[in-house]
Amino acid sequence: MSPALRPMNAADLDQVLRIENNVHAYPWTRGNFRDAMNSHYLCQVYEMDNEILGYAVLMLAVDEAQLLIIGIAAAYQRQGLGGRLLGEIMNAARRLNLQRIILEVRPSNVVALGLYRKSGFSELALRRDYYPSAAGREDAMVMEYLL
Numbered sequence: 001m002s003p004a005l006r007p008m009n010a011a012d013l014d015q016v017l018r019i020e021n022n023v024h025a026y027p028w029t030r031g032n033f034r035d036a037m038n039s040h041y042l043c044q045v046y047e048m049d050n051e052i053l054g055y056a057v058l059m060l061a062v063d064e065a066q067l068l069i070i071g072i073a074a075a076y077q078r079q080g081l082g083g084r085l086l087g088e089i090m091n092a093a094r095r096l097n098l099q100r101i102i103l104e105v106r107p108s109n110v111v112a113l114g115l116y117r118k119s120g121f122s123e124l125a126l127r128r129d130y131y132p133s134a135a136g137r138e139d140a141m142v143m144e145y146l147l
């Protein structure tokens with residue numbers, strides 16, 4: 001079996017949060033995921049054999065979307081799954097007739113930057129001192145992909 005996307009629901013949150021707390025330095029909380037689901041964002045899990053391998057949340061606005069979060073469980077990273085998950089999210093956005101996906105990423109997150117560049121995202125702008133960080137504040141790179 002290969003992994004497949006399906007909508008995230010409340011019963012998934014224990015598994016999703018276990019991954020999220022493990023892979024993100026500034027993890028989303030249960031409340032963040034709940035709010036995203038209640039706001040009808042596109043919240044998807046990437047699942048194989050009843051095991052959640054990853055997830056992504058896309059905030060939809062008129063004809064564009066913002067990728068708010070994406071994660072792959074540590075044990076499954078670096079096997080191409082992040083790229084496949086992002087590709088499926090991009091296809092879902094296309095099916096919704098969206099025109100572009102934007103996202104913000106810490107320039108220090110070289111793995112995510114590599115993933116986005118490889119998936120065809122280009123750099124749009126730098127937001128100075130956008131994120132909290134160990135050193136105080138960190139910039140955000142804004143990237144876009146035209147669908």
Ligand SMILES: CC(C)(COP(=O)(O)OP(=O)(O)OC[C@H]1O[C@@H](n2cnc3c(N)ncnc32)[C@H](O)[C@@H]1OP(=O)(O)O)[C@@H](O)C(=O)NCCC(=O)NCCS
Pocket residue numbers: 023024068069070071072073076077078079080081082083084105109110111112114115116118
């Ligand atoms: C970012 C993330 C989703 C990538 O998932 P993944 O399954 O490891 O990614 P893939 O195996 O599909 O790799 C895709 C590309 O990302 C880049 N990449 C992945 N791991 C990398 C690493 N350790 N170092 C540098 N680049 C890396 C590469 O460009 C890679 O392509 P390649 O394998 O052909 O070289 C995963 O690392 C993750 O969950 N990270 C923590 C959460 C996070 O930072 N999310 C993004 C911000 S919300």
